Amino acid sequence: MIFNKIIEILKSKTRNKIRIKNNFKKIEKKRSDKLYAIDGGNCLIMDGGTWYLSKIRISCVTYDNGKKIYNKKETETIVLVHNEGLRNNKKTVIAEELNLPEFDFKKIKFEEIIGYVRKYLELKTGLKKLKEMKNGETLLIDGLLACELEENKKIVKKMIEIAQKNKINLVGFAKTTRMLKNGRNYLSIVKNTGDELGLKKWVYALNENEALVKLNENSNRVFRIQYFGDLKNISEILCFYSRDKSILGYPYPLLKADLTARISRREAKSEKNRTILFLKKMGLKEVEQDLLSQDLHKKLDEIAYK
Amino acid sequence: MNAENNVVGQIISGNVSKIFIRIKNNSEVDVGDILICEEKNAKYYIKIIDLNISSQLENQFIEEIAGNNLEYEEDSMLFDEKDRFYKIGCGKILKIQTLGFHPPRNLPKHFSKVRRVKEKDFEFLKENKGVEIGNLRLGMKSLENIKVKLPSNELVSHHMLVVAATGRGKSNFAKVFIKGLMEIPEVSSIIIDPHGEYYGGRGIIGLSHHPNRKNLRFFTPRFTEYPESEELRIHAQDLEPNDFFGIVDLSGAQKEAMQLFYRKFKEEWLSNMLKMDIQSLEKMSEGRVMRSTIFTLKRKLNNSLELNDGEGIVFSLKKREGTSIFSKIQKAVCEGNIIIIDTNLVGDEAEKIISSSITTRIFNYYRKEKQANPKRFNTLPELLIVFEEAPRVLGIDALAKGTNIFERITREGRKFKVGVCAITQMPSLLPKEILSQMNTKVILGLPAPSDREAVINSSTQNISDESVEIQMLDRGEALITSPFLEFPLPVKIHYFNDLIKKSRKEKTMIFGFG
Numbered sequence A: 001m002i003f004n005k006i007i008e009i010l011k012s013k014t015r016n017k018i019r020i021k022n023n024f025k026k027i028e029k030k031r032s033d034k035l036y037a038i039d040g041g042n043c044l045i046m047d048g049g050t051w052y053l054s055k056i057r058i059s060c061v062t063y064d065n066g067k068k069i070y071n072k073k074e075t076e077t078i079v080l081v082h083n084e085g086l087r088n089n090k091k092t093v094i095a096e097e098l099n100l101p102e103f104d105f106k107k108i109k110f111e112e113i114i115g116y117v118r119k120y121l122e123l124k125t126g127l128k129k130l131k132e133m134k135n136g137e138t139l140l141i142d143g144l145l146a147c148e149l150e151e152n153k154k155i156v157k158k159m160i161e162i163a164q165k166n167k168i169n170l171v172g173f174a175k176t177t178r179m180l181k182n183g184r185n186y187l188s189i190v191k192n193t194g195d196e197l198g199l200k201k202w203v204y205a206l207n208e209n210e211a212l213v214k215l216n217e218n219s220n221r222v223f224r225i226q227y228f229g230d231l232k233n234i235s236e237i238l239c240f241y242s243r244d245k246s247i248l249g250y251p252y253p254l255l256k257a258d259l260t261a262r263i264s265r266r267e268a269k270s271e272k273n274r275t276i277l278f279l280k281k282m283g284l285k286e287v288e289q290d291l292l293s294q295d296l297h298k299k300l301d302e303i304a305y306k
Numbered sequence B: 001m002n003a004e005n006n007v008v009g010q011i012i013s014g015n016v017s018k019i020f021i022r023i024k025n026n027s028e029v030d031v032g033d034i035l036i037c038e039e040k041n042a043k044y045y046i047k048i049i050d051l052n053i054s055s056q057l058e059n060q061f062i063e064e065i066a067g068n069n070l071e072y073e074e075d076s077m078l079f080d081e082k083d084r085f086y087k088i089g090c091g092k093i094l095k096i097q098t099l100g101f102h103p104p105r106n107l108p109k110h111f112s113k114v115r116r117v118k119e120k121d122f123e124f125l126k127e128n129k130g131v132e133i134g135n136l137r138l139g140m141k142s143l144e145n146i147k148v149k150l151p152s153n154e155l156v157s158h159h160m161l162v163v164a165a166t167g168r169g170k171s172n173f174a175k176v177f178i179k180g181l182m183e184i185p186e187v188s189s190i191i192i193d194p195h196g197e198y199y200g201g202r203g204i205i206g207l208s209h210h211p212n213r214k215n216l217r218f219f220t221p222r223f224t225e226y227p228e229s230e231e232l233r234i235h236a237q238d239l240e241p242n243d244f245f246g247i248v249d250l251s252g253a254q255k256e257a258m259q260l261f262y263r264k265f266k267e268e269w270l271s272n273m274l275k276m277d278i279q280s281l282e283k284m285s286e287g288r289v290m291r292s293t294i295f296t297l298k299r300k301l302n303n304s305l306e307l308n309d310g311e312g313i314v315f316s317l318k319k320r321e322g323t324s325i326f327s328k329i330q331k332a333v334c335e336g337n338i339i340i341i342d343t344n345l346v347g348d349e350a351e352k353i354i355s356s357s358i359t360t361r362i363f364n365y366y367r368k369e370k371q372a373n374p375k376r377f378n379t380l381p382e383l384l385i386v387f388e389e390a391p392r393v394l395g396i397d398a399l400a401k402g403t404n405i406f407e408r409i410t411r412e413g414r415k416f417k418v419g420v421c422a423i424t425q426m427p428s429l430l431p432k433e434i435l436s437q438m439n440t441k442v443i444l445g446l447p448a449p450s451d452r453e454a455v456i457n458s459s460t461q462n463i464s465d466e467s468v469e470i471q472m473l474d475r476g477e478a479l480i481t482s483p484f485l486e487f488p489l490p491v492k493i494h495y496f497n498d499l500i501k502k503s504r505k506e507k508t509m510i511f512g513f514g
């Protein structure tokens, strides 16, 4: 019954072929220019209901002409997220040895706050790097540049200014995107059209600062990017770096940055133990002790975790 | 080459029995290599026993890469290849050197650098006195400037075992070792040579080509063909019933009969038994020996001595003139000589009678001297009895017939400065107790698992991790384990013919003749 229904829905959708504009540009060359990639990772260490502790790590890797010349953990911090009062909905964050601005978290779900803080730290790192970078180089950031949070928007604005002034390519790269058109996945429509046109590597401009890309001829992956700089130039550089055999069609430096930033469960567990030990030493009461011993893994899976 | 260039890896994990090393890309490390991890106060000698290819990637990625390699050549490459794909070496710590050497009761730290060996690391080998048998070998490479010596004076009486499949260089090793003994007056040797390979001549290079051949003695039935040889002739009057026991298949009645005639005829027992007719012998025994027993004995003894009308290739019923061969050999041994006994022309039983009668006489002499004349005993050279095809006398089957002199020496020889060097291709045929008495083991390639197991299980040093290495050993490549060595040493044995050529050249240079 249920499957018949699915087939019916799918058929109705494909009946009238969606036509899209032919915005395709073949990517014909590769450029091996210097590229910076930034990514972050975070994990939950402890959940106290009205507060939680998380660890965030931001990494940056740099490749020039295909060779890794820099790979570092740029920021590493423990963050406390606190819901001060349910009535006034005031949520605050404090980071260990790091000044955070006053964020406006009113519209943001409590458990998702940490994701926004991480984004903030990623962008901060990006901004720092941009100041060191030179003409013709590219900064690749995991995730889109468009932000909801006011603080983050401000940093992106600064980043764009510097990038444009110094002729640096600034690219936000979305691993996963859901773009719908008439209830259908827009990415796959564009990809199928590209295939029909016999294109193997291409960019498809969505607007002045946004495009879809297919970066390797032997891969079916299509990604959405937001960028400032010359699209042809950017696509050729992305092509060069999206040839790693373990992940064709995806920029390898981003994978490397992800691996460097990622926080393993083992590391999370040891952070938790370290914190418990510390709190005990400070004379923590027993009730709270019970709370702290909650099953960590269950929570890890509930809250945004990468 | 500076020190950094010699670094081939770093310690990443492990325990006292196994240690893991991340191997630097493009540094060729093989199983069997010895590497050094040097910390402030300790130096670890690490032997590579296994290698793994490894990577930080999960299997799913690796499979994808392999797939992409196979399916697509265009538009793909590997970033950070050196970081992501590498080898992990699994090693065992042979010894730790601080001031002296210690067994591995400690471990190097994380990320300690591991480097290749240098000549200096094996300086301790230079302190060994004894016979140089080859170069240190790392995997397949032989290190020309690091020589390996065996402390012959000590290890000889603790027995040696030389094992390998045919053609891997057992006899070559024995020749190299004995050549070294020729240069040492404190050690004598008797070599039973069933294949005529040791003396040399007739196109074969042998010990006789050594410039120092004056202390080499060669006893052979073919003495007319070898200028400086002596006749190998054993007269019946010099043999005793015991020389046959454990070799010739004899019933209890037959043994008793032999003893009886020995008491009756004294040294003529054997020639009388073989020459006199059955009736007379029966009469002489006063009815204590049955006619049929005498009949069978005559046949058995005649066969084993290979006699034809009272005369054989080695044995003879004729009365001896001059000194017996046993006395000659005894004298030569006392003088620190190397004695080769050529048993090439005789059959199995005759050979055993020759070798065991000679060995028995000399062993008894050493024993008696120790008791009767300890001062003189102390001046006697250490003695090594070398024999090929060891299972023929030390095998489980052979010993089922009763004990023999060779077994006795493996058990007691040490006390009397007498040792055996047993050469065999099938150590698994020897009883465990005997194998473990052979303290020094020269192991060349052993493809059969049962043989490897026998040797590994009976070694004083732990070589259980070296099984694969032992299996793969090529001609002339050996692993030597001995309580007289710091750790099992991988060696490339010298090629005997090269050694001879070299020492002849040196001699020519010194004395100016060619």
Ligand SMILES: Nc1ncnc2c1ncn2[C@@H]1O[C@H](COP(=O)(O)OP(=O)(O)O)[C@@H](O)[C@H]1O
Binding pocket: B164, B165, B166, B167, B168, B169, B170, B171, B172, B173, B475, B476, B477, B492, B493, B494, B495, B496
């Ligand atoms: N250390 C060595 N270096 C070079 N060649 C060797 C070495 N040992 C043995 N050989 C070669 O291998 C052949 C067989 O050696 P041999 O000692 O007779 O083997 P085995 O006694 O084990 O049957 C020899 O003729 C010699 O040419």
Ligand SMILES: [Mg+2]
Binding pocket: B170, B171, B172
């Ligand atoms: Mg041989």
